[in-house]
Amino acid sequence: MSENRITIFVDGKALKAREGEPLLKACLAGGIFIPNLCYMEGIDPLPVSCRLCFVAVEGRAQPVPSCSIPVREGLVVHTDTPEVRRLQRQGLRLLLSTHHVECARCPANRHCALQDMTRFLKVGLKPKTVYLKAPPVRSEHPFLDYHVNRCVLCGRCVEICKARQDRPELTFIKRGFDTTLGFFPGGASNPQDLKTYRACVEACPVGALVLKDSNKNP
């Protein structure tokens, strides 16, 4: 990424950005909110999996995920077109249709990415039909509890675990709708890893990963 400062135009506003950085980052830094879940700095390649950060870029027929667009001089972007909002709302509704709403008991309450986005996109938090998976909590990991029906499968924790440990412990398992987070067995022997687990838990935007009771920790 070069140090060239360039100008892009987002919703009619001129923003300064570094050439080549992700459009999403430039917009967020410039005070323009774009819904997002899976984006984290420093991951290469980016997952581009939550499919929420769509924007309309002039010259492209379809909305594109802004985290996958490197900014260049004179880029003209609209974040609030009907097509963009329709896709974002649909994506968020899909995520909520598998989400167990129990905000009062959730550690992410009031700083939850889903809550923020429902307010921003004006989508109801509780859809008519909700498909939940069983069992709701998986606790085979020695230090982590995993709340299956809170998880949005953004993959942030997987990426952190991959980056911080030479032997990653988290991965996706199963296929299709049944995809969840899984733990490789036999890990977690090293108490130093706890730092990584804390980082995973902090990175979770929805409170799906929580550390087990402190008395169980080493």
Next chain:
Amino acid sequence: MYEALKKEALKRKRAFEEDPRPIIQIGMATCGIAAGALETRAAFQQVLAERQIPARIRTVGCMGHCYAEPVVIIDHGASGFPPILYPEVNSGKAAMLAKLFLENGDPRLEHILGATKENDMIPSVMEFPRFNREKRLVMEKCGHIDPEDIYDYIAGGGYAAFAKTLERPGDTLIDEIQQSGLRGRGGAGFPTGLKWELARQSQGKEKIVICNADEGDPGAYMDRMLLESNPHQVLEGMLICAHAVGAGRGIVYVRAEYPLAVKTLEKALHQAKEARLLGNGILGTSFDFHIDIFEGSGAFVCGEETALIHSIEGYRGMPRQRPPYPTESGLFGKPTVINNVKTLATVPAILEHGAQWFRGIGTKNSPGTAIFSIVGDVTHPGLVEIPMGVTLRTLIFDICGGIPNKKGFKAVQIGGPSGGCLSEAFLDTPIDFDTLAEAGAMMGSGGMVVMNEDTCMVDVARYFLDFTQKESCGKCTFCRIGTHHLLAALEQLTEGKGESVDVNFLQRLSEDIRAGSLCGLGKTAPNPVLTSLKYFANDYQAHMKEKRCPAMACRPLVAFYIDLEKCARGCDVCEGCCPVDAVFTTPNRKKGIDQSLCVKCGECMTACPPEYKAVMKVSPPHLAPVIERPPQAARKGK
């Protein structure tokens, strides 16, 4: 170096041909073996040994005539007959042919399909549309050469194109491929020459060529057939590609579910190495190229190129956002060309005959031929290679013999789970990449499922969506959850609980999945729904509003009853065959079906003698007249 190989191959061929003993040629690809070719071969061997008949058995690959498997060609020159093709040769037929034809010279004309050479005695197979309407360019040698013998391939001109290209600089090869207009046969139809050009220009010392043989569409098997019947043609294509882009390493990514293809390929690689067509210093030049086999572990999504790369790298097969494209940063970050088996197998022919020749076949924007595996309700299913631009009607009715059992045509599903269902209105559409995409289907890898009038399109859409949902990698929201909800709605429709489902919901969710998904699997997953909504709207309306399945295929929406006007009342065959005792007889010999017990298997309908045809099927189920089951009959039933 190549001349020496060719000389050796021709010497072997001459020796084989000059041998006066008859040749029994058996198709032994997976399809032949599944149909019983192993037993057929054993029967031939046994009779030949017992009676000491001097004949040679030669195993070849598949000719693509699945309806006729196991296929045997007997070349008994001494009898005065031309080589004759026999269909459906089971072990009994094999023993009979060995005795009567090989020993006594009687070819048993009632069992033949035709002669494989023009002659005055026996009609040639080339007189049948299933043979003569095809244009075999990629499959030309399939079923005629021994896939386990490299010399058989070389004797027929194999590796000649590669040997010639070795003398040319790589960029002229790419020009030739670009001029030929060859488009990727894996589905999307990306120009192959352009892909090679991008890889050639890409920075990076080491470049890689991957042959994508992760064929996962239900009902598609042309990649398997090519690898099992003529692996060297694919290897030759890879060699040419490697020379053109400057790659030193190749990988064939083949599904582990194709054990015979893997075995054949291993043998082919070994033989190519022995012949110095692979390895270091190929054919005495400074060109090095090594090919490894990588066996995929059964994930449909790994046919997507970035997921395939992740899978080889040792990760979970999940696609990533493109760009960067693999030609820029592919396997382990190196520039990588990923081509489908059929694309690579087409390359040698183009370089042999030239780009202009190739342009002369097919249509303007889709030159060349297409291989389809045509399955479902057709008389002669199998693999068909036709020039692009042939109409569906020609393909289905002329070449494949139309719909059996006097049923009507309803739809054809093209391109596997990513493709679409096209109605009768498209029968006269010429098939190429663009016309199919326009219609909402896609070429895909070439799977084609023909369906007759007894097929419910809602159920078909449900089936394909069930497949894509189960094979979704779960990475992106729209594919993981969107296809699940779409499937749930279709399931409700086929179960008669579709009051809350409406067309707009299906249409909108499908469009959003298409626009929002990360990779090709998600983007094309709603195609079966979108096309069936467009071309078979009545099927959906009937399921939604009337809870009726017009094709009477969705079990929860049909009921069986016995028409007492037609019933002879004397026979009890329906009652006897019912597996759940749902059919009963009242004391005055009326037959009835207890709808609460009936599992709708249709056994009674099949069993009812054709002179009565008294068992009727209706939809919606409440239309079936109710006959009270007498209490004693109920007790007897229990």
